[in-house]
Amino acid sequence: xxxxxxxxxxxxxxxDKESGDKMVYFPFDEEIFxxxxxxxxxxxxxxxxxSNVKIHGPKRKAVHPPHLGTPSMFPPTVxxxxxxxxxxxxxxxxxxxxxxxxxxxxxxxxxxxxxxxPWNTLSSVLSAQNxxxxxxxxxxxxxxxxxxxxxxEQYPVPMWWDIAENKSWRDSIVELxxxxxxxxxxxxxxxxxxxxxxxxxxxxxxxxxxxxxxILCVTFLPSTAALVNNYVDNHVQEGxxxxxxxxxxxxxxHNCGYLDFGRWHAMxxxxxxxxxxxxxxxxxxxxxxxxxWGKEISPIKYFIFPEVHNDNGVCAxxxxxxxxxxxxxxxxxxxxxxxxxxxxxxxxxxSNYGALLFKQDKIVFQYADGVSNPVxxxxxxxxxxxxxLTISIGVKKNNLKISVLTKKKNGWAPSIDSDYSNELxxxxxxxxxxxxxxxxxxxxxxxxxxxxxxxxxxxCIADTTHINNxxxxxxxxVTDAELYEPSYAAGGSGAYHMNxxxxxxxxxxxxxxxxxxxx
Numbered sequence: 001x002x003x004x005x006x007x008x009x010x011x012x013x014x015x016d017k018e019s020g021d022k023m024v025y026f027p028f029d030e031e032i033f034x035x036x037x038x039x040x041x042x043x044x045x046x047x048x049x050x051s052n053v054k055i056h057g058p059k060r061k062a063v064h065p066p067h068l069g070t071p072s073m074f075p076p077t078v079x080x081x082x083x084x085x086x087x088x089x090x091x092x093x094x095x096x097x098x099x100x101x102x103x104x105x106x107x108x109x110x111x112x113x114x115x116x117x118p119w120n121t122l123s124s125v126l127s128a129q130n131x132x133x134x135x136x137x138x139x140x141x142x143x144x145x146x147x148x149x150x151x152x153e154q155y156p157v158p159m160w161w162d163i164a165e166n167k168s169w170r171d172s173i174v175e176l177x178x179x180x181x182x183x184x185x186x187x188x189x190x191x192x193x194x195x196x197x198x199x200x201x202x203x204x205x206x207x208x209x210x211x212x213x214x215i216l217c218v219t220f221l222p223s224t225a226a227l228v229n230n231y232v233d234n235h236v237q238e239g240x241x242x243x244x245x246x247x248x249x250x251x252x253x254h255n256c257g258y259l260d261f262g263r264w265h266a267m268x269x270x271x272x273x274x275x276x277x278x279x280x281x282x283x284x285x286x287x288x289x290x291x292x293w294g295k296e297i298s299p300i301k302y303f304i305f306p307e308v309h310n311d312n313g314v315c316a317x318x319x320x321x322x323x324x325x326x327x328x329x330x331x332x333x334x335x336x337x338x339x340x341x342x343x344x345x346x347x348x349x350x351s352n353y354g355a356l357l358f359k360q361d362k363i364v365f366q367y368a369d370g371v372s373n374p375v376x377x378x379x380x381x382x383x384x385x386x387x388x389l390t391i392s393i394g395v396k397k398n399n400l401k402i403s404v405l406t407k408k409k410n411g412w413a414p415s416i417d418s419d420y421s422n423e424l425x426x427x428x429x430x431x432x433x434x435x436x437x438x439x440x441x442x443x444x445x446x447x448x449x450x451x452x453x454x455x456x457x458x459x460c461i462a463d464t465t466h467i468n469n470x471x472x473x474x475x476x477x478v479t480d481a482e483l484y485e486p487s488y489a490a491g492g493s494g495a496y497h498m499n500x501x502x503x504x505x506x507x508x509x510x511x512x513x514x515x516x517x518x519x
């Protein structure tokens with residue numbers, strides 16, 4: 001049955017394409033199974049439309065409901081507050097602008113002309129919005145590189161840059177003394193992303209270029225039909241999300257300007273906004289440890305999110321964002337929870353986790369960003385209360401919120417499920433922006449020192465690696481092939497390098513919609 005449905009759909013796609021129609025309407029209420037050998041996996045020049053149709057297999061393919069509207073650009077992520085040094089240099093008559101990164105900004109991006117590079121768009125827009133200054137532009141991007149390469153003190157530079165042989169890549173950037181520096185990487189990093197090198201590079205430039213503004217760039221996903229580098233594989237696509245989410249979250253947490261190419265790309269091609277999400281409640285399952293709300297359970301040191309699902313089919317043990325409300329009966333001394341897949345060993349210097357400590361007079365919160373462990377340790381205003389204690393922990397994109405139910409003088413206590421899910425009577429221990437990696441993972445609550453009995457009151461989840469209704473949905477306005485398909489006329493690689501149309505439709509609008517001028 002599965003193969004026959006796929007055959008019918010493939011025939012329909014071919015017939016529609018022959019008639020010039022790129023909008024393919026699927027049968028109502030179908031389930032489509034696409035494996036790595038399916039011809040549907042390679043079909044990327046149509047937009048699939050239908051009601052209540054589910055795709056199983058590739059996470060970045062979906063059938064879109066016909067009522068959806070088209071995407072509109074999100075608010076600027078680069079404004080005057082991110083460009084103070086650049087604007088000061090412009091006011092003095094001259095400013096230097098430099099980019100450092102991988103092939104996307106380099107001459108190795110399968111371009112038909114330098115005019116079709118996003119770097120040319122940047123140069124043009126910056127000049128137009130700062131007409132009274134003489135701007136000097138230097139493209140120092142090298143194809144095939146990573147954040148670790150950019151931070152490498154020994155990394156050589158191309159001979160055509162005409163730079164002394166003893167100069168490393170990053171030293172050559174400092175020598176240019178930029179007033180504005182763009183940093184771009186991610187596509188070559190994937191799960192090999194070196195977050196320590198990333199932060200070291202930023203610190204190096206901050207120390208050596210004290211009067212320079214740094215703008216980070218969030219990369220986009222490659223073609224969903226490209227066999228090269230195994231880009232069709234979910235794991236490879238998620239590897240790029242792993243990096244891009246970290247860069248985006250770092251920029252937000254540290255008040256850096258950033259160009260979010262990945263967000264606009266997802267909105268236009270995939271029909272989802274990965275930064276506009278909602279968490280929805282799971283349904284308990286008798287086959288799991290979460291059989292019903294409020295039932296006492298006794299996990300052995302770990303409460304691992306079980307195989308329970310929300311209304312969009314997202315599984316709690318493979319999600320990206322979540323909120324959990326639970327009661328622990330005895331003081332565990334401490335509890336630890338991962339903020340991403342890089343959190344398995346909270347004692348590791350590269351771990352990405354949050355923790356609560358109940359060993360002192362007041363509750364202490366700690367958090368590690370994958371480089372500094374911990375990056376912060378905050379003593380809250382809340383005294384360690386008597387146990388049992390009800391706690392709510394929520395991680396949604398770059399925001400972390402932790403609160404506890406404190407004892408009320410009038411004796412009030414929650415009596416129904418909604419009291420817990422609405423966090424009535426809770427006080428906040430921590431709420432703020434944190435840095436974490438992207439990609440789905442299995443969250444858990446770890447009790448290193450005790451095995452306290454606990455009760456689960458609420459669990460809501462989302463998964464932004466998959467196209468589903470937990471993200472704001474749109475009707476796609478471009479096909480995958482329109483962005484990547486290589487041609488003599490427009491360039492492109494068919495894999496990760498966009499053709500001239502892709503640059504115009506995806507990369508250029510993000511650049512054009514920032515506030516590069518001095519307010």
